[in-house]
Amino acid sequence: MVAVLERGLSASKSFNIKRMFHSLSTRQQQPQTLVVENGDSHLVESKTPESQNSDCFTESPVESMPPMISPLTRPGKRPERQQADTELKDRFAKLLLGEDMSGGGKGVSSALALSNAITNLAASIFGEQTKLQPMPQDRQARWKKEIEWLLSVTDHIVEFVPSQQTSKDGVCTEIMVTRQRGDLLMNIPALRKLDAMLIDTLDNFRGHNEFYYVSRDSEEGKQASNARSNDKWWLPPVKVPPGGLSEPARKMLYFQKDSVTQVQKAAMAINAQVLSEMAIPESYIDSLPKNGRSSLGDSIYKSITEEWFDPAQFLSMLDLSTEHKVLDLKNRIEASVVIWKRKLHLKDNKSSWGSAVSLGKRELFEERAETILILLKQKFPGLPQSSLDISKIQFNKDVGQAVLESYSRILESLAYTVMSRIEDVLYTDSLAQKQALLAEADAGRTSETDSESAGSSHSGEETEKLDPHYSKTLLDFMGWSDNSSKGGDKPTKSPSLTPKKLSYLEKLENFNGFRSPKDRH
DSSP states (O other), X not given: OHHHHHHHHHHHTTSOHHHHHHHHHHHHHHHHHOOEEETTEEEOOOOOHHHHHHHHHHSOHHHHXXXXXXXXXXXXXXXXXXXXXXXXXXXXXXHHHTTOTTOSSOSOOHHHHHHHHHHHHHHHHHTTOOSSSOOOHHHHHHHHHHHHHHHGGGGGOEEEEEEEEEOTTSOEEEEEEEEEOHHHHHHHHHHHHHHHHHHHHHHTTTXXXXXXXXXXXXXXXXXXXXXXXXXXXXXXXXXXOTTOOOHHHHHHHHHHHHHHHHHHHHHHHHHHHHHHHSOOOHHHHHTSOSSHHHXXXXXXXXXXXXXXXXXXXXXXXSOOOSHHHHHHHHHHHHHHHHHHHHHHHOOOTTSTTOOSSOHHHHHHHHHHHHHHHHHHHHHOTTOOOOHHHHHHHHHOOOHHHHHHHHHHHHHHHHHHHHXXXXXXXXXXXXXXXXXXXXXXXXXXXXXXXXXXXXXXSOHHHHHHHHOTTOOOOHHHHHTOOOOTTTTOOOOOOOTTOOHHHHHHHHHHHHTTTTSOHHHHO
């Protein structure tokens, strides 16, 4: 009895006192409410104190009370929801603190913190887009939810506009009301539309099985490697059927490519407009040289300031083989444009920014430089940001411009990524088509060899028709042929025809010297 009593008391210490009292009070009220009907007579039965004590001790609170389940360990989606809410709170806390967890006010501005948040979100969602396939549903839902959270800030960036209000008496009064700022009201819906178009483009590749991706380390992946895939070693090679894609699949790819190109151009235009409206930081201006010649260099400055100028020919003369050289040229030209624009707005000719060049010529040089920048951005869409762009984003204080710039930049980058994946498939398809044509030509060449052994006299014409790469030599055009192997009469050779000339012509043929200028370029 003592052992049972000690066990009951020790078990009751680890439970809620309120529940224990509730269970005890229930048991105390049980003899007063328990009524047993036996036939016609009503008998009230009550438990003895010994039975009550035995019931209290044998039925311990451990067995009577339901198990307490923590909300954090409860099965279902509640832990995931709580984790998502916690991450959301942490993210907005970092935005409010300006990414300074010490709370000392040494963080970045709200505009830069919001721009970094949008950029990091896009990197975590679209950074693994290495294939032409739909986005997973969880990543797509996360992107839509979190980008709406970050874009909701722009709903509270307003401006006052005049409006009219009519009272109950019919009196019309002019008042000022708030409306979302003009640039946000126009560009945010457009960017959301471009975002939806890119997601739909990826969804359109659901169910297409004519092309697929293989592992680079596999045997099939080594066979599918080509010059384009070797340059992008981090991407899986594309595999297409031996004869290439079907005509409907090829048309669909070209249609999607055109659509993505339009999305990229629209996002690029919005991004360029927002960056042009941002103020140039003083730190960037202080780092510039005093004139445009020092920024561009003598050779580039001379080409731009000549009387006759062709921007396409100017770019063709420069060495743009690497991304570093292209970015360096862009930084030089942007610096010169800033210098020339600053000189146009300065009225004091005696300042250190003064120059002997006339205003008209300076405006002309500025237009030429901006044309080169546009061509560079169109020719190299995946180019990193220049020094001027980085400086503007870093020192920008306008939250609305920061949201527009970062959102348009990530959409432009995503469009470029999708278009590159489409071009990889089209390039692999073109290689498969060429291999099929070469196989047909080899088959025709084999049949032609058999006909020659049978004594066919039209083998040369057959070869020329079957082989698209066949080109006549100078001997064919002059009607001379070497019949020594056939035992025929040797024609009279031209005195000017020497073995040295023949080897030179053969070299020209090997280097495709007889191709047209269009094919050469």
